[in-house]
Amino acid sequence: MELSYTMVAEARGQRVLWFRMFGSYQGEWLLLSRDEDLYYLWRDSYGSCSGCDALQGHFDYSGDDLTPESPKVQEFIANYSPFLEMRPEAALGIAEREENLLAVLPRNRREWYDRDWDNVAVGYQLALIVKKEEGAISAAEILELDNQEIRREAIERFGAERFISDLDPRFIDQEGGDVLYRLPPTTHSQGADFAFLYLQDPSTERRYVLRVDPSHETVRAARAASFGIPEDRFMLAQET
Numbered sequence: 001m002e003l004s005y006t007m008v009a010e011a012r013g014q015r016v017l018w019f020r021m022f023g024s025y026q027g028e029w030l031l032l033s034r035d036e037d038l039y040y041l042w043r044d045s046y047g048s049c050s051g052c053d054a055l056q057g058h059f060d061y062s063g064d065d066l067t068p069e070s071p072k073v074q075e076f077i078a079n080y081s082p083f084l085e086m087r088p089e090a091a092l093g094i095a096e097r098e099e100n101l102l103a104v105l106p107r108n109r110r111e112w113y114d115r116d117w118d119n120v121a122v123g124y125q126l127a128l129i130v131k132k133e134e135g136a137i138s139a140a141e142i143l144e145l146d147n148q149e150i151r152r153e154a155i156e157r158f159g160a161e162r163f164i165s166d167l168d169p170r171f172i173d174q175e176g177g178d179v180l181y182r183l184p185p186t187t188h189s190q191g192a193d194f195a196f197l198y199l200q201d202p203s204t205e206r207r208y209v210l211r212v213d214p215s216h217e218t219v220r221a222a223r224a225a226s227f228g229i230p231e232d233r234f235m236l237a238q239e240t
Helices: 054-059 071-077 088-098 119-133 139-143 148-158 160-167 219-226
Strands: 015-023 027-034 039-046 084-086 170-175 178-183 194-200 207-212
Touching: 015 039, 015 119, 027 119, 039 054, 054 071, 084 088, 088 119, 119 139, 119 148, 139 148, 139 160, 139 207, 148 160, 148 207, 160 178, 170 219, 178 219, 194 219, 207 219
Parallel strands: none
Antiparallel strands: 015 027, 027 039, 039 084, 170 178, 178 194, 194 207
16 A cells, blocks of 8 residues: 555545645645545545654655554544545535636635635535536536546546537647647636647557647647657657
8 A cells, every 4th residue: 555645534444536735845735535435535644754754754854664453553543534525416516616626615715725725626526526526527628627647537537529519629639549620719728729649549449638838830840749859859668
């Protein structure tokens, strides 16, 4: 088992949907998880050493051979309880009405903030994830999910053909199974066109949506830029 605060949910048989640590050497963490019946929000603080971090202090930096049933794991998670539990219909209602899963909390409990993520951005991502889980997310909202793997899962559940059809993006270029599309500016593209690569993993058939610079006109240029190299130096030697 990974040595992470996510174990407070995982060791209870819950599926982790979203986890983020706010701050630098110390700060707060926030976790969204679910089981068959409920969604759960968890929170606590963390530090940088065994003297100021509960996880490191309890496990002495090592998570080797730990399982959810390990007495040491069970002892650790016994000190944690979710601060918010929601039935799926309630969580979805909040997500659709407020577009922010943290909107139901008292203002003094909305403390998760760092340079790149404020409470509105955090709550909106949580709301999008609930919509994805409940099959109520739109194609445009899928693009706004910040986690690529969650976005891939959402597209897979939504249906790739339906996803492209609903977005109706402008075709720019194609190379093999990878396609470059462009959309008009969205609320999250700061007035610029929204361009994305629709990538196919040849080994698993998974599809990925990767946002790219809208100035790119070819799949090759966009893929090269995603690796931080010039197009003329980009060569795919072997796909593994």
